[in-house]
Amino acid sequence: MEKYTRVEGVAASFPRPNIDTDAIISVAWQRSLKSNPGEGLFAIWRYDLQGQEVPDFILNRAPFRKSKVIVAGANFGCGSSREFAVWALVRFGIRCVIAPTFGDIFYENSFKNGLLLVTLPQAEVDEIHHHLATTNDPTMSVDLESCTIELPNDRTIAFNIPTARRATLLEGLDEIGQTLRFVADIEDFQQKSRACQPWLYARPEPRHSP
Amino acid sequence: MANSETLFDKIWLSHVIREIEDGVFLLHVDRHMVHECTSAAAFEGLKRAGRKTRNPELTYAVVDHILSTAKGRTGETFAGGREFVQLLRENCQAHKIELIDVDDPRQGIVHVIAPELGIVLPGTTLVCGDSHTATCGGLGCWAWGIGTSEVEHVLATQTIVQRRPKRMRINFEGKLNRGVYAKDLILRLIGQIGVAAGRGYAVEYAGSVIRSLSIEERQTICNMSIEFGARAGLIAADDVTFEYLHDLPYSPKGEMWEQSLAYWRSLPTDPEAVFDREVDVDCTSIGPQVTWGTTPEDVGSVSDPIPDPAAVNDLARRAAMDRSLTYLGLEAGQSLEGLTVDVAFIGSCTNSRLSDIEAAAEVVRGRKVASHVRALVVPGSAQVKHAAESLGLDKVFLEAGFEWREAGCSMCVAINDDFVGPGKRCISTSNRNFEGRQGQKSRTHLASPASVAAAAIAGAVTDVRRYLT
Ligand code: SF4
Secondary structure: OOOOOEEEEEEEEEOOOOOEHHHHOOHHHHOOOOOOHHHHOOHHHHEOOOOOEOOOOHHHOOOHHHEEEEEEOOOEOEOOOOOHHHHHHHHHOOOEEEEOOEOHHHHHHHHHOOOEEEEOOHHHHHHHHHHHHHOOOOEEEEEOOOOEEEOOOOOEEEOEOOHHHHHHHHHOOOHHHHHHOOHHHHHHHHHHHHHHOHHHOOOOOOOOOO | OOOOOOHHHHHHHOOEEEEEEOOEEEEEOOEEEEEHHHHHHHHHHHHHHOOOOOOHHHEEEEOOOOOOOOOOOOOOOOHHHHHHHHHHHHHHHHHOOEEEOOOOOOOEOHHHHHHHOOOOOOOOEEEEOOHHHHHHHHHOOEEEEOOHHHHHHHHHHOEEEEEOOEEEEEEEEOOOOOOOOHHHHHHHHHHHHOOOOOOOEEEEEEOHHHHHOOHHHHHHHHHHHHHHOOOEEEOOOOHHHHHHHOOOOOOOOHHHHHHHHHHHOOOOOOOOOOOOEEEEEEHHHOOOEEEOOOOOOOEEEOOOEOOOHHHOOOHHHHHHHHHHHHHHOOOOOOEOOOOEOOEEEEOOOOOOOHHHHHHHHHHHOOOOOOOOOEEEEOOOEHHHHHHHHHOOHHHHHHHHOOEEOOOOOHHHOOOOOOOOOOOOEEEEOOOOOOOOOOOOOOEEEEOOHHHHHHHHHHOEOOOHHHHOO
């Protein structure tokens, strides 16, 4: 995973609360393996029943087609455990979501996929929504090193993030990467296990069905 | 401390590679089961990162979910599943993972084949990207379901990051009544303690009743651990387990068998061990169970009236009960007996093993399915199907008017062509009675295979004891 330090770009405002994982990506998008989940992001709002873009929808409009940040309402990502929701955001190009609260499982899944979630008090999130609704320059930067959000109007908002989560993103390690730091321990464990419980490793050669 | 560890503690401690942070550990995974629906993205992730499967020899893949169960099916029969099946084949080839493909005589529901092939061994850790992995706990294995990122993590590292759960023991004591099976026991437990009681616990099922159960019945119990929120449930291996495992395709052989036996015998919970919570279930009072709502805790004996939400003090629970009854088109005080069913489904990783099919056949033999009922048997595996056929059980069902289908998940999850139909009522041996679980607007009543068979004959929910000689 890329090291995460700072994201700069267009921010799209989704002020309504309780945007669930089904809204982020509908189950229909999970039936095909070849579809790009980024194209399925918010499909139920983004496309009509014929699959045509809904012109009014924010992500169908310039400059928001290239959004990197989503500013959301409370409880963003509530619902199921589907990681498809996170993949949809990431594949679309979203690097950061700012909201007052997030769905629990969505929160876990996001950090596993390098998507920064910033939790801010409702008042500050509302302030950003208001700013985005009235500005001609809907960009912002989110800096993970200094834990600050900078708006083009010189407003800076500080945020907190759990130390371990921050370190994981800054180091650019996903969970697998982190575990692989302990590869010597894994080797060691398996060597001992092979010695004491050889039956765990003894099995016929893999046979592939035709 | 010596001599005061639970079965779970022993398995946990023997799999810790290191502590990562306070209370969070890196554990070794001995067995990894993979199926077509939750693995695709995990393999894709490995590819993107240029990673390999660390221990393909500890990994087994099978096609079961998005697959037709029609006679003569191939991986292509259900068009929606074609891509998943093909991709799993490619991924297994690339990662040198053994694939049990559609036409393989070992094919079946992942949690049914892992035990019957001897992949599941006592004292091991086993994971799979599927929440009913706990089924395998019936052999004294710590087995649990994981998400797709974790599937990728296990493929790449053969480890998993876990917070240590608390320990719960559930003691089943008493005497089983006629017409009461393992399914009734686990349904009764969930009715007794509620769907969230197991959250954060590793559960051990114990007691004289558990000891008297066959390995297949033990799997039925463990299967539904997730239905009360437990990550995993397990039953200590004993002579019944060892006899079951002896000489299975992947179980240890020769000298290794003796070696493994000695180790397995050291695993049961020590007499002095203390659990964080103990639950007692009195089996003597249990009759055949049928669910009346949309969570497995909405359950009672078939002859009991449906409880009245108005009599419940907990407002959230009352609202949930009201919603359940509305969804199912039922009323408080009503008896489930005599309630017309449209579909009777015998299958799923809960109840699709040979003994389940035998129990159902005992009820069905010489009788006919009610004319308005669609009744189907979907064996859990090709092996189960074959074994049942060699006992002539397929004929018993076919002559009665049942469909006799190929192995797979089928109407348990309705991701393929097998679904109940909007507004239709199904009595089912599966594990989830959630809204829409068996297809859009489907209504599900969970019960044992014998109870489902009896309902198919009666055309309505009925007390199976009427059909037992
Ligand atoms: S039978 Fe049902 S519960 Fe079991 S693995 Fe298949 S879909 Fe899941």
